[in-house]
Amino acid sequence: MVAQILRGAKTIGVVGLSSNPARASNEVAAYLKNAGYRIIPVNPNETEVLGEMAYARLEDVPEPVDIVDVFRKSEDVGPVADAAIAVKAKVLWMQLGIENAEAAEKARKAGLVVVENACLLVEYKRRR
Numbered sequence: 092m093v094a095q096i097l098r099g100a101k102t103i104g105v106v107g108l109s110s111n112p113a114r115a116s117n118e119v120a121a122y123l124k125n126a127g128y129r130i131i132p133v134n135p136n137e138t139e140v141l142g143e144m145a146y147a148r149l150e151d152v153p154e155p156v157d158i159v160d161v162f163r164k165s166e167d168v169g170p171v172a173d174a175a176i177a178v179k180a181k182v183l184w185m186q187l188g189i190e191n192a193e194a195a196e197k198a199r200k201a202g203l204v205v206v207e208n209a210c211l212l213v214e215y216k217r218r219r
Contacts, residue, residue: 094218096182096204100157101129103211104149104180106171107162108132110140115186116162117141119212126215131156149174158182160211161189168194176201184211 108116124130132145159175172194183198187210195205
């Protein structure tokens with residue numbers, strides 16, 4: 092299923108993407124951008140990350156998002172799941188160490204594929 096997600100996706104909205112190159116979100120997004128994915132930073136504290144305009148909220152992104160990649164605390168995933176549903180994303184992906192059963196169930200019921208506690212970069216590299 093992960094391979095299918097990666098093949099079918101073109102645009103990744105990275106919630107919590109930081110401009111700090113020492114942060115995991117930046118490393119993962121930079122790699123995936125170089126691999127050919129369209130990266131959209133979603134972080135109210137940033138204006139631009141990796142040469143891409145940043146948006147305060149997922150709902151502000153003016154184009155379709157295939158994967159919503161979450162770099163937020165587990166307890167903060169609920170509103171991100173709601174936003175992913177609202178923008179009709181296909182996948183809600185919670186990075187390594189991030190799990191939220193309630194948000195995951197809500198997203199699944201809305202038709203999204205949900206991945207919890209997995210690094211998108213690690214999974215991408217495994218399938219290259």
